[in-house]
Amino acid sequence: MAKSIDVSDLNIYYGDFLAVEGVNMTVKARSVTAFIGPSGCGKSTFLRSLNRMHEVIPGARVEGKVVVDGQSLYDPSVDPVAVRRQIGMVFQRPNPFPTMSIYDNVLAGKRLNAKKVKKSEADALVEKSLRGANLWSEVKDRLDKPGMGLSGGQQQRLCIARAIAVEPEVLLMDEPCSALDPISTSAIEDLIHELKSDYTIVIVTHNMQQAARVSDDTGFFNLKATGEPGHLVEFNPTKKMFTAPDNDATEAYISGRFG
Amino acid sequence: MSTDLSDVATDTTFPPPSLVRARLPRQATLIVGVLALALAVLGGPLLTGASWYSVPFVAGLLLVVLLPLWSLQVEGRRAAVDRLVTLLVTYAVTLALVPLVWVLAYTVIQGLPAINWAFLTKDQTTTLDPVTFKQMPGAGVLHAIVGTLLITLGATIISVPIGLLTAIYLVEYGAKSRMARIITVLVDVMTGIPSIVAGLFAVALFTQFGSVGTRIGFMGSVALSLLMIPTVVRSGEEMMRLVPADLREASYALGVPKWRTILKVVVPTAFGGILTGVMLAVSRVIGETAPLLVAVGTVDYMNTNLFSGRMQTLPVFIVSKYKQGADLLELAWGAALILVILVMVLNLTARIIGKIFAPKTGR
């Protein structure tokens, strides 16, 4: 299932504004890769370029290559919709569909794509996804209630359940815990640990401890100076990154001396 | 007033915090209001024999002068200005509501006597009484009710798809393109076309196909749809812009194509608002008279075929009865009341449906 991602010489633009410059990295399959770095250095932008969500913004474009399992995502013949079915995404702010119940939110990927699902299969899929997102026991008695009625942490796990219900190969998470309390955060971190066996996970986080706790590899993004594009400073196994980073700037950032 | 608070303040060794201020009693507005009313009655109708109509104006004027003055003495400048502005705003709201309530009440009072079973179930065809051989004028407006409903329905069926698709184009596809800006300007211009022009346009359009003087219900629908479309576009556009970009992205991230995202996420989320907009547009055109007069004409019998022959509508019926003279005025008022009730029922239904489909917070 899970796939690796090879990024080479990626430049990401908003119109004429170069937001991220010259990224090269390899995201390993069935592992957790974390991106850290100060605000505005292009972590979200880079993450969104991995499943072609970047181009949803008018004028946004990408130069360079992103190769998933030998297939170049930005090849003209590639359908972005198909890419997003394989590479799911969880956003910073929980965004369940307000018109749908918990049950329908989980099934949204199927329903919105007009896939016919038998009732029994749908039930099984909902349960499996909600269990996968550690939410089942909390909501199993109120599946027909609106998804917006859950707490922030529950909503975020609902969004994770929704994302894994379409059975993607890769799961991208953009600061999934930044709006959550410590308990919900730890629930989601546990979840990331479990999901790792089936999915390739890429997570952006503001929280260095979180990166250290959950990830196998870490990428540090930074701005050369304000107004300059963001770039990847260092990409290494998390252990090395947090004990003996190659780059002085990385060490300074991790030890809290700037950023 | 708050003596306990100031006691606490004097007990402390620190200078009292200046949170405590002299305040007017809680019912100050009421007290001054009653006083002003009493003064207005006394000094007006009772003593000087002025008209009773002067009472509300004099009382209102006294209130808006006395209350801020009293407040200025006790509470200071800021509170006095606050009271003055509060009063003025309240007056403005009342002033806006008075005509509305007045018109409604008057329509009910004038129209209610006309409404009976025959009024609601018969048309205006003249019949021959089999016993006396006298000609009996028709007693009902059913043909006009049916005509209004059919023509408005036709207009809605034309304008909702066109209006919504335009709104979708403007919000989801056009973005800030030149085309979108041109459309926006055109829609704004369309909002302002006089309704009679819409009617004449429909006539001119159908004259191309039929003969001069053709009048059919559908022409009225076309004319009304010209008036409805801008409202539908505008409200649909606003409602869809309110749908957070987050939701669209959530849908895209599930591998849902754009058109399905619009159809299944954006439109349903905005549905309540879109429906309200459509109902506003319907309410706007359901009372239109001029375009229907030129495009649909007027008849005394029931015609349910939107595509052939003239039809009667409530507004046109009202105008023709008004023109025919004083003894038929009651019929006109009855029809007016029914028109008002129709609009209200449509609005309420839309509200209820909108509530049902509104995004649920679950809290």
Ligand SMILES: Nc1ncnc2c1ncn2[C@@H]1O[C@H](COP(=O)(O)OP(=O)(O)O)[C@@H](O)[C@H]1O
């Ligand atoms: N929709 C957008 N349009 C234009 N510029 C954007 C947009 N989103 C982000 N940017 C710019 O791209 C840069 C990187 O932003 P972002 O990826 O959100 O940073 P991070 O997630 O690391 O905080 C910033 O300079 C930001 O201003």
Ligand SMILES: [Mg+2]
């Ligand atoms: Mg970000």
